[in-house]
Amino acid sequence: MKIEQIYTGCLAQGAYYIESNGEAAIIDPLRETQAYIDKAKANNVEIKYVFETHFHADFVSGHLDLAKATGATIVFGPNATTDYEMYSAKDNEEFSIGNLTIKVLHTPGHTLESTTYLLIDENGKEHAIFSGDTLFLGDVGRPDLAIKSDLTKEDLAGMLYDSLRTKIMPLPDDIIVYPAHGAGSACGKNLSKETVGILGEQKQTNYALRANMTKEEFVEEVLDGIAPPPQYFAKNAMLNKAGYTAFEKVLEKGNVPLHPDTFETIANEENALVLDVRNRKDFLTEHIPNSIFIGLDGGFAPWVGALIKDLQQPIVLIAPEEKSAEAITRLSRVGYDNTLGYLEGGINAWKASGRDTTSIESISAEDFETRLKNNDLNVLDVRKDGEYQAKHIENVQHFALDYINENMNEIDTTTEYHIHCAGGYRSVIAASILKARGFHKVIDVAGGFAAIKQTNIPLTEFVCPSTL
Structure with a gap:
């Protein structure tokens, strides 16, 4: 018996590879499936x-591509209906x-x-549970994500x-206990940093x-x-239920080097979002005007999902050298499949073509x-609201990055803001x-509140009006 957790930190997500006597099963696979196929081939197993533990809302699963490539049967639990062939157990x-x-x-x-x-082992002993989002370590799954249900969140709870x-x-x-997520996932409130546990401890x-x-x-x-x-949660859940474009086609369409002329033409004619995924220091120092920063070195995919409203939004990338495929892959994990290429030669090629760059001051x-x-x-x-309420600088304006698009009318374009x-x-990003x-x-x-706390800037805690 072999059980392997394949954990992806950006999504705080655990997929599982289970193997015994020439056969294998995958639980909750990621969108890109070649790693599972290679693992099975290396071990000479089928x-x-x-x-699938459920219709995932926080990422697009790889079940369709994996089944097509291997002939494996897709299994969901009771009450699951899909637009593709699967077995509802x-x-x-x-x-x-x-x-x-x-x-x-x-469950x-x-x-x-x-x-x-x-999972029941070779000796008939109950060995492990793969609990999906039903049970996490330290928490349970949120009960407000059912697809098109007439039930309330109270009913589901x-x-x-x-x-x-x-x-x-x-x-x-x-x-x-092998859960689907750990700390950092928005599928629960208080998930542990541990990714494997024991039921008795829970x-x-x-x-x-x-x-x-x-x-x-x-x-x-x-x-x-x-x-x-x-x-993006409801949109990803529907993709997992209805189906999606094969990952290899998404990667083939998106991983295309673009000369600055072509890059600019596509950005203008396709109304494409210019997404800069380099590190924040490079972006602050120099970037293409009107480009948006969401760096690969942070919580990239969840922030894309939180901030880019349309899954079909055309995207062109400014990526670190040889990181374009990674960016396209991580975009596809949350359903953003319409990447149209990346800037060949990066910012240096853009400048060499005579085009302007801009910067943002950082102190x-x-x-x-x-x-x-x-x-x-x-x-x-x-x-986030909870972070602000715990402690903040006196007399500052606050709204969470998650809702920047909805709150932009609260600030003024002519005013200077330290963020x-x-x-x-x-x-x-903001x-x-x-x-x-x-x-x-x-x-x-630079360094945010962690650095601010090391200074003598006065800080205060939020006081709920109901306690006054």
Whole structure:
């Protein structure tokens, strides 16, 4: 028996490779599937099944491409319907992989079709669960992502309570828990940084598995503080349900070098977004006018999903050397399949063609402190609401980067803004978006709030009006 977790940090997502006696199964594969195929080929095994725990909202799964390439059967749990061929399993149905058994445990609540897969080893022992978004380490899946359901999030939370207590909690304490996500995922509120755990530990530490917890208490706690889902979640879930373009075609269309003349023509004629995925320092120093920064060295895919509203938005890339394929791959993981090429030769080629570049001023936290003492500055904090409420600079303006498009009318194009986030990545994204929209007096505070806290700038905590 072989179990391998294939974890992707950008998405905080775990896919799983299970192998026994010449057969293999993949659970919740990523969009690009060649790695799974190569692994099976190297081990001289056949991929027999592709198991999906649910219709994922935070990424586009690779189940269709993987099944087409290998002949494997796609398996969803009960209540799943799709526009392509798959097998919708019954509750408690069993599948064999070599000498192993995979048992279907229907665990609705996160979504209606959500399913946990119980692995029974060669000796008949219940060994592990692949819990998808039903059970995380430290948390459970949010119950507000069901596709076109008439049920409320309260209804689904009640289902999740029942699923956990009738299907998961009765299992032995030594069962290994392999969840679909870890810390950083927007599929839950309080996910652990650990990516593999033991069920007995979760029964002791996970608030959602607390003994003697009533359904009413569970519903209230699981919904408390849950932020609205990112806008791309529903769109990704529909792609996973309805189907999508083969990844190889997406990569072939997008990974095309473009001369500056062609690059500019496509950007203008196709109304393409010029997306700069280099590191933030390079972008701040010099970039193409009206380009948007979302760097590959941060939470690239989720921020693309949060900020670019249309999955079909044409995109042209400014990428580090030999990183264009990576950028296209990571865009496709969240459903952005309309990349039309990348700037051959990068910024140097753009300048050599006689075209202009621009920059954004970035200052240290120490310089920011000096300016703040001597001037009446307009400061924009683009961290999430919870980060801001925990502690912030006195008398600053705040809206989370996630909602910058909706809140742009709250600021003025003629005013100068010093912008900060927690560490410096999001503030550069925000500055790039604002500058592209005509806010030319934007200044980035390097190092963000982490650096600001090391200065003597006065900080305050948010006070909820209800407590006054």
